[in-house]
Amino acid sequence: MKMLSRMIMLLAVLLVPGISQAFSVAGSYSSSEGAVTLHQSGDRVTGRYTNDNGELTGLMFGNIFEGFWIEDGSDRRCSTPKNGRYHWGRVTLTFDGNGFNGVWGHCDDKPARPWNGSRSSGSQGGTPPADPGHDPFSVTSDGPGIEGLWGSSEGDIRFRQQGNRVAGRYSSDNGELVGTLQSGTLSGYWIEDHSAQRCITPRNGRYFWGRIEFSFSGNRFTGRWGYCDGPLTGNWGGERK
Numbered sequence: 001m002k003m004l005s006r007m008i009m010l011l012a013v014l015l016v017p018g019i020s021q022a023f024s025v026a027g028s029y030s031s032s033e034g035a036v037t038l039h040q041s042g043d044r045v046t047g048r049y050t051n052d053n054g055e056l057t058g059l060m061f062g063n064i065f066e067g068f069w070i071e072d073g074s075d076r077r078c079s080t081p082k083n084g085r086y087h088w089g090r091v092t093l094t095f096d097g098n099g100f101n102g103v104w105g106h107c108d109d110k111p112a113r114p115w116n117g118s119r120s121s122g123s124q125g126g127t128p129p130a131d132p133g134h135d136p137f138s139v140t141s142d143g144p145g146i147e148g149l150w151g152s153s154e155g156d157i158r159f160r161q162q163g164n165r166v167a168g169r170y171s172s173d174n175g176e177l178v179g180t181l182q183s184g185t186l187s188g189y190w191i192e193d194h195s196a197q198r199c200i201t202p203r204n205g206r207y208f209w210g211r212i213e214f215s216f217s218g219n220r221f222t223g224r225w226g227y228c229d230g231p232l233t234g235n236w237g238g239e240r241k
Contacts, residue, residue, distance in 0.1 A: 023060055023063040025040055026040040028120045029118060030117060031100075031115065031117030031118075033115055033117075035049060035050045035120075043060045044058075045059065045060055045065055045067070052087070055070040055071075056068070056069055056091065057083075058162055063095045065092065065093040065102070066092055066165070066167060068090060069088060069089055070085050071088070072087065074087040075106070078107040089106045089107055090105050090109070091103070091111055092104075100115075100117050101116050102114070103115060146159050146186070147161040150238045150240050150241060151238055152170070152237065153236055154236055155172045155175070157170045159177075165181075166179050166181050173192035173194050173195065175191070176190070176192070178204070179212065184217065185213065185216070186221075187211075188212055189210065189211055190209060190210055195209075197210075197227040197228065199229075209228065210227045210228055210230070213225075219240040220237070221237060221238055223235070224236065
């Protein structure tokens with residue numbers, strides 16, 4: 001973890017793929033879960049697919065879609081509903097322009113089952129959302145919304161939020177934040193290209209990471225961070241810009 005000048009950090013954050021400009025995925029795809037049609041407004045993506053009246057809703061981070069699938073029926077019923085239905089799960093899809101490769105899981109389980117597809121049309125099909133500025137399949141959170149740009153002791157952070165799931169980017173060592181927001185507390189991980197300690201196992205393909213816990217109150221947060229799965233010994237605070 002290291003500090004850069006305020007101006008350099010802001011420029012770097014704005015140039016991170018998926019923050020300054022969303023990867024375009026709108027169109028039609030044939031996939032292992034049926035025909036998929038995706039609509040996109042900025043970094044927000046919604047879609048429909050044929051299996052069990054399926055919905056997709058989520059956000060783009062670079063060329064990676066993070067979100068949820070929701071269906072009328074599946075092999076497993078979740079304990080709580082999403083968008084009024086009890087059959088749902090997390091999904092991660094990585095796009096390359098010609099299609100996508102990804103994984104999905106049931107409910108809040110870690111995605112592990114394959115979901116692959118190939119592009120069949122480059123333009124949107126079907127009926128787009130009535131209001132392009134509103135995500136009709138959005139998943140709400142029980143805490144404060146933190147999406148946006150924040151200044152912090154480790155550089156400017158651009159947060160994206162989907163329900164209680166949060167991802168962020170910051171400029172120090174190509175930093176990434178992932179976690180879950182519950183009642184104003186973000187618990188998760190920081191991930192970087194380099195740091196003072198290399199972990200034994202990788203997280204999101206990188207060996208330099210650690211746990212975080214941020215407490216948000218209004219337009220400020222205070223928090224702690226550590227290396228790998230070790231204790232949280234460092235301070236990390238910030239405020240909304």
